Amino acid sequence: MNRVKKKIFHDFIAEKGLKSTRQRDIILEAFLSTNRHLSIEELYLHLRSAHPTIGYVTVYRTLKLFAESGIAREFQFGDGQTRYEHVAEGEHHDHLVCVLCGAISEFSNAAVEAIQDEIAASHGFVIRYHKMELYGLCSACQG
């Protein structure tokens, strides 16, 4: 699926008349092969050891491009940093966030999807998307 995302991004770049650069390829590779839910800062620091010439701003702009191209999604959990996660075509999931260690895991649940439509209908809303986040203690942080 990483191959698919790379293709999607390269097609996006081409279609927009943008240029393919060394930095973008490096950042894309790192983004796809690392932990999901990274902040700009985290990805920047992660890259820095192997690629000290890549600047924070380039990481920032490239992540924005990933989001625009559809292979990534911006996310805010309450910690003040914007995080980016991989997006697979047509797939939706929600999040469990540990309030102690900050670990983020994912789940998807058909009932949640069904309920959102019901609720939306009863309020006259047309839903575009939803977020559901469960905050609590992950198994490692209990005790």
Next chain:
Amino acid sequence: MNRVKKKIFHDFIAEKGLKSTRQRDIILEAFLSTNRHLSIEELYLHLRSAHPTIGYVTVYRTLKLFAESGIAREFQFGDGQTRYEHVAEGEHHDHLVCVLCGAISEFSNAAVEAIQDEIAASHGFVIRYHKMELYGLCSACQG
């Protein structure tokens, strides 16, 4: 219920050895009688006409106190500002957010509450609280 919240806040103030001030009373009154989901900035601007001497910082600090006392809750929708909403004892609700006009309305749904426990259990999480947000077009913004 506003009477109840005022009492809760005054008890909180007393218990903490804090002082009751004119500004806090004004801000509390305004907070409880205005629209829910206000940002610091919005409440500050709202107050300014009638009370030009109350500063932004005091509104900021007082809202924090409201949250600490349990009568308000901090919230982030994706617009970059922290918002505060009234909290009623033991009550939980979730949000519908219009992506066009920014209107925020509330709903509560028993099935959502039930599902969260199920999901948490299957992931070994102990849930503290959850957020569910439905983003879309409110009835006024459709068409």
Next chain:
DNA sequence: CTCATTTTGAAATTGAATTTCACTTTAACC
């Protein structure tokens, strides 16, 4: 290879939240 266009990275700017600090107010005590 040339050249217009895009990209890059450092530095500057923005915008909101938060802290600092000198001055003012509150309330407990006499």
Next chain:
DNA sequence: GGTTAAAGTGAAATTCAATTTCAAAATGAG
């Protein structure tokens, strides 16, 4: 009612992440 220690206030300064600016560098179409 006056005194005084503690808390509160507001303007200004600071922080912190996100975003913009700009001059220099890289890309790729012809």
